[in-house]
Amino acid sequence: MDGTDVIIVGAGPVGVLLSTELALSGASVQVLERLAAPDRTIKAGSINIASAELLARRGLLPELRAADERTRERFNEFYNSVGREWLRGMPARRQRGHFAGFMFDDNLIDDTDSDLTDHDAATNAIMIPQAEIERILNDYAGRLGIEITRGVTVTGLDSEREGGVTVHTDSGDFSAKWIVGCDGGRSIVRRAAGFDFPGTGPEITGRQAIVTIADPEKLEPGWTWTSNGVYCHGPLPGRVLTAEFDGPPVDRELPVTALEVQESLRRVSGTDVTVEALVGDATRWTDNARQTSTYRNGSVLLAGDAAHVHSPFSGQGLNLGIADAFNLGWKLGGVITGRCSVEMLDTYTAERHPIGASVLAWTRAQVALLRGDAKTADLRTVIADLLGTRDGMTYIYKRATGLQLRYDLPGKHPMIGRLAPNVTLSDGTYLHDYGRSGGFVVLDRRSGSTSTTTSVTTTDSVTTIVDPCTTGPRLMVIRPDGIVGWAEGD
Structure with a gap:
């Protein structure tokens, strides 16, 4: 399809989500998918809080909560069938995940920790199987009018053409200015474009x-x-x-x-x-753990498993891909529409690569704890003791939530570079309610404002909220991917 801004290869959750982010930015996009229908194979069983909050910013929280409720009902069905309750008498409804099989203990997690209390809007929207996430995202993409072409196998690409890329498929050639490979760990796009993929081989x-x-x-x-x-x-x-x-x-x-x-x-x-x-x-x-050294090669970019693979323990791959899509979407969309220079795309690798490397280390550590030898069994005893403490359990749980993510951005305020907190505004609405358009959000609570009620204006992809509340940061600028780009005040 000549004239298309972006071709995305792969209609898994990362590819479909990226297509919606690009569409919100004003870019034209087409998705090519090898499978004739969405994949219903059992994969990740949940998302983390950071992913749920990002999806909530696009208005998907009600659908996520409904799916979470259905999943937890099935959890209870299972435990009733085996005549067991969950961990230490805790009902299955409160299950939060695990690290190498050590379940997160609700009785030990310090929910008064500020990292958690600032992000409690979507805690009941995380226990959702990947197939349900894909269904929700496909419905969302359909509402935005995004074209997903299924049953098309990509065989190669040519990125030498001036100003764009030609994608070769078993159904003919497709052309666009940019291509993003979201086609999984054995990505054809990654190999055809010459990306490296160093890492460690599988043990299991x-x-x-x-x-x-x-x-x-x-x-x-x-x-x-x-x-x-x-x-x-x-x-x-x-x-x-x-x-x-x-x-x-x-x-x-x-x-x-x-x-x-x-x-x-x-x-x-x-x-x-x-x-x-x-x-x-x-x-x-397997636990094959690899990561490409750059997520961009000219007009070709990678996201999700195409850029990094690891074992599926604790479902971090889906979360990593979701954050990739949010980070890349507004930047590539901004380049296409002229709001950003092409150099903005360099920050995609700079911000996401360290996070990916951290997740690979996180999953390798879990694999190490699962080995069956006597020394590893002794190590699990030590880890069990640590996770039996309030500090130890809270630490490992916070790592899994994705809420400790921080990008290295200019500025000294502690919120800069982190996911925006769950701010309740004076009129009872929430800050994440204003992210549906996919643009920037500015929260202005500086003392110079004469407003006595919450007022909202949107101009040129920027939503400005003037709120008379006297608590929290005085000024906060939130990027389209939910990250605080600037903050001032308490």
Whole structure:
């Protein structure tokens, strides 16, 4: 499609979300996807608070909360079926996630910590499977009129053409000024454009599926470490996960069968549990951990798993990709519409690459804690002791929420470079309610204002809120990706 500003390869959650961010900025965009229909395979089981708040800024909070409610009802269904409550008597409704199988204990997390109290608007909108996130984002993209072309396989690209890129597919060529590869860990775009992809190779083969089990009482609910690996039973009915330290699978392309899942469960659990059937598609994965050294090569950019891969433990890959899309969307959109110089795109790698590297380290640490040898078992005992303290549990939980993200931006105010806090305005609305247009938001509470009520004006993609409240920062400028670009005052 000649004349298109951006072609996005890949219609997973990152590609679709990026398309909506570009559309809000005024750029024209087309999404090309190999699969004929959205992928319903079981993948990540939740998003973190930072991702939920970013999506809430686009008006998606009601849909996220409804999906969260449905998921937690299924959690309770599972624990009722096995006759167990969640951790230390805590109902499954309060489940918050885990680190290497150590569940986040609601009784130990310090919810009065300022990092958490400033971000409580979307805490009940996080327990959402990836398939549900994709459904919500596809509906959102449809409302914005975004074109997603499915059943098209990209075979290569030519970025030598002056002023743009030609994408070669099995359905013909497509042309645009820019291309973004959101096509996963084995990205064709990344390879065709010559990006590097250094990192560490895989140690494990993991499997995840929803199954029917003839004798579920033979499996412990939750996470269980053994000398042969680790397995998880629940918290969704029929959901099982195994990880074995036997190297990568021989052929990741082969379909996962019920027999394969059963054999893996038996090896790891040491039981003769019987898997009767798969319910939907199962997945096979590894802990391959790699990251390209730059997220941009001329007119070609990468986001999500195309730029970085790692093990799926604690679902950080989906969150990392969501933040990539928000960070890149407004910058590339600004370049296309002339609001930003092309040098703005250099900040995409500068800001996102360190975060990606941190997440790779986070996931490698979890893999290390899952090994079945005696020394690692001793290490888990030490970690368990640390996570049994209020400070230890709060620290690890805050890392997982994504709320400790900070970009190195000019200015001394502690909010600069961080995700904007959940500010309640004088009229009872919330700051995140004003991010739906995808532009900048300015919160003005300086003493010179004569306003006695909250007033809102929008001009040239900037929404200015003059609020008479006397608490909080006097002036705060929030970027389209929810990051505080400038702040003054308390």
